[in-house]
Amino acid sequence: MSELVTGEAVALELRPAKLPSRALAVLIDLAVAVAAYVAVTVALVASTAALDEAAQMAVSIATFLLVLVGGPIAVETLSHGRSLGKLACGLRVVRDDGGPIRFRHALVRGAVGVVEILMTLGIVACIASLVSARGRRLGDVFAGTLVVRERVPAGRTPFMPPPPPWLAGRFSGLDLSAVPDGLWLAVRQYLTRMQQLDPQVGWAMAERLAADVAERTGAPAPHGVPPAAYLAAVMQERQAREARRAFGGPTTPHAAEQPPSSAYSPYSSYSSGSGATAATGPAAPASAAAAPLSHSPAQEAPQDSGNERPATGFVPPA
Template sequence: MHDGILIGEGVVLDARPASFATRGVGSLVDVLATLTLGVAVLLATQGAASADLRWQRTTTVVLMVVLLVGVPVTVETLSRGRSLGKLVMGLRVVRDDGGPVRFRHALIRALVGVFEIWFTFGAVAIIASLSNAKGKRLGDVLAGTYAVRVRGARGWEQPLVMAPGLAAWARDADMRRLPDGLALQVRQVLDRAPRLAPASRAQLTDSLAGRVEAYVAPGPPPGVPAEVFLHAVLHERRDRELARGHVEQERAVAQAALLHRLPFGVADPRD
């Protein structure tokens, strides 16, 4: 069975952690991009800020917060784990269960990154990454995330289908988060189902339906085939994941707009 992870968009990704070299190059690209943006902003505001030293210091502090925390949090949340460096290297940050990162994960990674990447010139991040089996830095350990390689990943052959008679039930059902790996196992079986022998197909889907049903309340209506039930659960799970992602994106946009207004909203110390 292919060892992959399932994200909200229903894309199968290689679950093997990204190599240290690719993560390092990606991080270097992010650092250079941040430094370039910071220098450009400082040069653009130097004339206005040079008139008052206190104002210049205030602007510099706010700019550092925006660049080191606000920008990476916004980018990772909106892109669901892909900064500029990760995009260049074909990487993505995902949760330990394979799902897409949200605002909380991006915020923890950014806050810890200020210390382990910027304050220590990356020394702490390098040591932590080399010491972890998945190459996690401290921010990843605390956030419950890690980086994987996604370049060249392919989608599923068989789409998820919601039976018309189950749409209302699925919408109102209480679906708890499935254990790590179970959703992936179900998705792989559903993708392979048309190529399986009828007896093996029925045996696998019946077994998986029994495991999944423990996390769904109420259970499916009587007489619903196991395979149809599994399709409905993963279909609804995907839609809910995407809906949560949209909410996180809207929240990140609002927070980014607030952060970007800060330099202009700080009161002039001379007033």
């Protein structure tokens, strides 16, 4: 299985598509586009027979650009990276950080694709895909995108934990525009693989990522909140905004978007309490998670009557 891996050896669940499946998807898309181009050309020839030769040539060029170039760009933009061929092959175009593409990404891919696919019969695209470690053609390199396999077995998909209930929706007013895609990718990779790391190494990595996010957003983690919980809350807020932007919806998250308090959370490695000081590493004080958060008690997580610890593994603010 091919996976994306960061410098910290944290694997990302997205699997880059191989050249055969990408080539098959491109052939399906080209067949559909050429069929549409022929149909439109025949209709235009019949309707513009009275025009002079220069006008007919202009109409032909405009038809080529609109159908064979503009058509794929519009389809990838509206479908968020799923063309007809990619849908049939179980592929999808995503950004380098795993998020959905936008119009500018589809525009760059389509413009470069005219040269490396249409004009060179796909030879340049095949060579670039074979040379690239992640199978990217030139259009993907310039657009900052990646074609990945969307059909992944459910049992092998890593779980990205939700934030604690008392942090859900806490950062709804945060400005995330200054955070680069590469940093989002690193945060996502850390959250999906945090349970596979040594506790002290994972804590240090979370502190470094949280500091980078706080530096670019201007909002550091609230006092007493472990860095892993801060990263999960900020990542959930970004994903909620991406979902509302892609599928439409209100500007403020609904209560249904908040994770239930009884949900499993893998943050117990970084929680405070009896026996947790060594897991948090030397940089984490034993009473850090119990510090007040200066918010209403309504945000407190319910206590588990069995072991007197919240369901998320964190001690909520007093």
